[in-house]
Amino acid sequence: MKNYKKMSVVVLYMLFILVGFVYGYNKGKDISDDNNNIAHEKNGIDVQKVEDEKVIKHEEKITPSTLLEYVYYYTKCNHTITEVKKPTGDIIGMNEEKFMRYITINCPQWELISFSSNKIVMSIKKHHLCPNHYIIGVENDKIAVYKIGKDGKKVLFKIVNHSVKLLNEIDQRKLKEGITVDSKEEMVEVLENFSS
Structure with a gap:
């Protein structure tokens, strides 16, 4: 029992010494930092400016490889x-x-x-269609295909040598309104339907 009491007293003393050491180390570090700041201020160095410059050095910037x-x-x-x-x-x-x-x-x-x-x-x-679309319409009484420019306006892509007047009234109306398709394959398919 005596050994147990002695051992617990020794452990308690060592714990106090360890806590004291950690406290003293941190307190000394704070004092050292304060002394460095005071020394820098005496030498005319703005500590906050130095800290800000450290942040700026790591700031993201546009490079040639960005x-x-x-x-x-x-x-x-x-x-x-x-x-x-x-x-x-x-x-x-x-x-x-x-x-x-x-x-x-x-x-x-x-x-x-x-x-x-x-x-x-x-x-x-x-606020328009993307350039991947085609519009099938009419140009000079012929079936025409338009691409969509980057500005959203129709740009003549090609004229099909097929007269619109040979088509029925419903197809003529659809072409005058413009038929929007999503791909070149779909455009070819629609044109084949009007040609047959």
Whole structure:
């Protein structure tokens, strides 16, 4: 029993010594940090400015290897098209804040989704069909095929040497209104139906 009491007293003393050591070490570290700050202030060094500069050194910036991902969302067809490009020289070196100012001034319709040194993602909504669509219609009384330009306007793709006047009235009306198709294969299929 005596050994047990002696052992517990020794363990208790060692615990107090350990707690005292940890407390003293942390207190000494705080005093050391305060002394460093005081020394820097005496030498005219702004400690907060030094800390801010450390943060700035690790700030994300656009580099020549940064990928710019442009995401186009087309509301009329609910399609999304993504383009990936390299940055132009005028934006290399910009941080997120400067880049936000740049796009606000130069391309305000774009929304910044994410920003890092590796990849920047921006998106835009276009309120028309995407360029992957075709519209089959009429041009000079002939069946015509139009592609959709990036601005959403129809661009003549080709004229089929087939007169619209040879078609029945319902087909003529459909063509005058324009038949929108989602792919080149679908366009070919529709054209074959009008040719037969």
